[in-house]
Amino acid sequence: MSVQAEQLPAQSPPSGEPLVKLEGIKKYFPITQGILFQHHVGNVHAVDDVDLEVYPGQTVGLVGETGCGKSTLARVVMRLYDATEGKVWFDGRDITHLKGKELQELREDMQMVFQDPYASLNPRKTVGTIVGEPFRLHQTVPKNRIKSEVQQLMELVGLNPEHYNRYPHEFSGGQRQRIGVARSLALRPKLIVCDEPVSALDVSIQAQILNLLGDLQDEFKLTYLFIAHDLSVVKHVSDRVAVMYLGKIVEMAEGASLYRTPKHPYSGALLSAVPMADPELARQKRRIILQGDVPSPIDPPSGCRFHPRCPQSRAIAEAEGIDGPHPRCIQEEPELTTQGPEQTAACHFPLEASIIEGGGAVDRFEDLVEDQESKEDPAPN
Amino acid sequence: MAQPLLEVKDLKVHFPTDDGLVKAVDGVSYSLQAGETLGIVGESGSGKSVSSLTVMGLINPKQARISGEVFFQGQDLLKVPKDEMRTIRGAKISMIFQDPMTSLHPFYKVGYQIAESILEHQDISKQEAFDQAVEMLARVNIPHPKDRASQYPHEFSGGMRQRAMIAMALSLNPDVLIADEPTTALDVTVQAQILDLIDRLKSEFNAAVIIITHDLGVVAEHCDDIMVMYAGKAAEFGDTDDIYYKPLHPYTWGLLSSIPRLDEDKQERLNPIRGLPPSLIQVPPGCAFHPRCPYKFDPCDRDVPELLPVDGHHAAACHLSLADKERIRDQEVLARR
Numbered sequence: 001m002s003v004q005a006e007q008l009p010a011q012s013p014p015s016g017e018p019l020v021k022l023e024g025i026k027k028y029f030p031i032t033q034g035i036l037f038q039h040h041v042g043n044v045h046a047v048d049d050v051d052l053e054v055y056p057g058q059t060v061g062l063v064g065e066t067g068c069g070k071s072t073l074a075r076v077v078m079r080l081y082d083a084t085e086g087k088v089w090f091d092g093r094d095i096t097h098l099k100g101k102e103l104q105e106l107r108e109d110m111q112m113v114f115q116d117p118y119a120s121l122n123p124r125k126t127v128g129t130i131v132g133e134p135f136r137l138h139q140t141v142p143k144n145r146i147k148s149e150v151q152q153l154m155e156l157v158g159l160n161p162e163h164y165n166r167y168p169h170e171f172s173g174g175q176r177q178r179i180g181v182a183r184s185l186a187l188r189p190k191l192i193v194c195d196e197p198v199s200a201l202d203v204s205i206q207a208q209i210l211n212l213l214g215d216l217q218d219e220f221k222l223t224y225l226f227i228a229h230d231l232s233v234v235k236h237v238s239d240r241v242a243v244m245y246l247g248k249i250v251e252m253a254e255g256a257s258l259y260r261t262p263k264h265p266y267s268g269a270l271l272s273a274v275p276m277a278d279p280e281l282a283r284q285k286r287r288i289i290l291q292g293d294v295p296s297p298i299d300p301p302s303g304c305r306f307h308p309r310c311p312q313s314r315a316i317a318e319a320e321g322i323d324g325p326h327p328r329c330i331q332e333e334p335e336l337t338t339q340g341p342e343q344t345a346a347c348h349f350p351l352e353a354s355i356i357e358g359g360g361a362v363d364r365f366e367d368l369v370e371d372q373e374s375k376e377d378p379a380p381n
Numbered sequence: 382m383a384q385p386l387l388e389v390k391d392l393k394v395h396f397p398t399d400d401g402l403v404k405a406v407d408g409v410s411y412s413l414q415a416g417e418t419l420g421i422v423g424e425s426g427s428g429k430s431v432s433s434l435t436v437m438g439l440i441n442p443k444q445a446r447i448s449g450e451v452f453f454q455g456q457d458l459l460k461v462p463k464d465e466m467r468t469i470r471g472a473k474i475s476m477i478f479q480d481p482m483t484s485l486h487p488f489y490k491v492g493y494q495i496a497e498s499i500l501e502h503q504d505i506s507k508q509e510a511f512d513q514a515v516e517m518l519a520r521v522n523i524p525h526p527k528d529r530a531s532q533y534p535h536e537f538s539g540g541m542r543q544r545a546m547i548a549m550a551l552s553l554n555p556d557v558l559i560a561d562e563p564t565t566a567l568d569v570t571v572q573a574q575i576l577d578l579i580d581r582l583k584s585e586f587n588a589a590v591i592i593i594t595h596d597l598g599v600v601a602e603h604c605d606d607i608m609v610m611y612a613g614k615a616a617e618f619g620d621t622d623d624i625y626y627k628p629l630h631p632y633t634w635g636l637l638s639s640i641p642r643l644d645e646d647k648q649e650r651l652n653p654i655r656g657l658p659p660s661l662i663q664v665p666p667g668c669a670f671h672p673r674c675p676y677k678f679d680p681c682d683r684d685v686p687e688l689l690p691v692d693g694h695h696a697a698a699c700h701l702s703l704a705d706k707e708r709i710r711d712q713e714v715l716a717r718r
Contacts, residue, residue: 274598279601
């Protein structure tokens with residue numbers, strides 16, 4: 001495609017070294033069979049060859065459907081899983097194989113906020129104990145000052161410090177998520193991984209938590225890796241968004257360009273599936289309903305992993321008189337290539353036309369496909 | 382206008398508990414025409430699920446004080462004896478629940494579970510019922526329906542389970558389908574599939590649909606009328622355009638400005654509603670929303686506002702004068718969007 005040959009526009013990457021850098025990360029979970037002798041029969045390809053950079057003070061969003069590997073990737077960054085292959089760099093240091101004391105010290109710099117505020121807090125401990133736990137484990141604060149530190153944290157996240165001795169069940173969902181945020185802030189980490197932090201919350205509470213995360217980022221210069229399946233939430237918080245499909249990043253772009261000009265057909269489909277709280281826009285946009293479910297990551301499809309569900313590939317193949325997905329998509333795995341300023345996508349036939357007109361309709365997929373058809377497609381083998 | 386298919390009048394559902402009376406639903410009225418989709422929106426604990434469970438006759442009258450009227454095809458469902466309700470529930474009014482993982486029985490094959498509800502209502506053989514189940518699975522776009530019917534729920538993906546639930550709910554061609562958060566547990570792409578399926582089946586079966594959700598996006602795309610509920614009462618009622626472009630209740634404003642918008646250019650701060658939804662045991666006096674309302678004034682903590690019609694069937698329960706509401710809405714709420 002012509003875009004591939006285009007010269008890179010002078011990018012202005014965020015200043016300095018990335019805080020987190022992933023190089024060729026693979027995470028396979030083995031599948032075994034047998035009772036006495038476990039033999040290895042296959043792998044779940046949860047994350048397959050992912051490169052990602054997160055710059056200090058930035059928020060990188062990860063979106064994708066269930067099972068696309070976004071949580072696994074976050075856990076690899078956190079060193080909660082060991083990568084099968086590849087390297088994790090944090091703050092200029094290779095942390096892929098850190099162990100013991102060094103690993104524990106590293107954890108002061110990276111913390112996590114979990115999805116389910118009901119399951120991620122121990123019901124038998126008081127809020128004070130839960131939020132103070134990191135201080136006790138890492139001994140960054142003398143014992144007699146833990147309580148006042150915890151109360152400061154509680155105030156910071158909008159909880160009443162007098163509720164120090166209450167148990168999690170005495171709080172509502174949104175307040176519990178605040179407890180989770182306070183706990184993650186205790187050690188003043190550089191990186192906070194938020195794994196679907198607002199998915200379980202009501203909209204009005206969700207907005208409160210999103211604002212809180214934004215304020216804390218400004219105050220403490222935090223870096224976020226933000227995982228969610230809700231594209232509108234991810235776009236709202238993120239500087240850059242990575243779209244994942246079956247263990248691979250298929251598109252990486254700024255939130256606004258992802259919304260305006262999604263290049264990968266999967267991003268387009270994801271975008272068009274987001275329900276919009278605006279009936280007019282909703283009526284204008286044409287929905288791309290993806291058929292079927294995400295294929296099994298045990299035996300991912302050949303070539304482009306999205307090809308069995310890709311409407312773009314089919315449309316282009318049909319224009320060439322071929323039934324089914326385009327052979328190039330079946331045979332050849334697309335690389336992440338530059339598609340525009342700060343935008344990369346892994347697709348042989350990226351979407352071309354811009355998608356919003358004056359903040360209007362989301363997608364006109366078929367128009368795009370016609371655009372593609374009318375051009376003589378240069379796709380060589 | 383034709384006789385409404387389902388008409389709920391001043392429905393109240395109160396649960397006596399040790400801590401006090403929980404007023405889960407406190408005077409809700411709406412009507413539903415054939416072929417129409419009604420959206421009921423609200424936060425958790427606003428009474429949206431309880432009101433529809435009551436319509437289905439699934440609230441045990443021994444544990445709750447139910448008053449009001451639910452008219453369906455000329456009879457008051459709240460007065461129908463239990464045995465007769467069994468012939469209506471499932472056959473004429475059916476329901477899809479939020480969590481397809483827990484609403485299918487893990488020990489029985491999916492086809493059997495669908496056939497079971499058919500057998501309950503129709504005098505046909507097991508084989509015929511099973512064949513109908515397979516046909517229903519095909520109608521909700523499940524590939525290889527015959528093989529799928531003899532599988533267990535754990536062999537289905539989340540989206541397929543919800544499809545199976547829809548197949549079950551529609552197997553007897555009901556007049557009203559109540560979908561209680563049908564897509565909350567699902568991915569956006571699957572959500573889009575399921576909502577489109579409900580839309581399509583609605584016209585195929587000429588049913589009326591009630592979609593209960595907390596997601597204002599879902600109702601924008603799929604509903605004709607919307608009722609916004611707060612603390613057991615309707616805060617605002619109107620057609621979709623009324624609610625999104627001419628909202629008149631501060632709670633609706635709050636909900637609308639709480640959602641991050643895909644088409645916003647900059648990352649602006651959201652304007653969430655302050656505070657938390659109230660406990661349904663101690664609902665604030667006057668307007669239940671007043672402790673969280675930025676525009677509250679004199680009568681708000683004293684008098685309960687009535688749901689008064691504004692124009693057509695657009696109605697809002699708020700003490701602010703119409704002129705004030707329109708001014709605040711145009712200057713502060715819609716301007717920010």
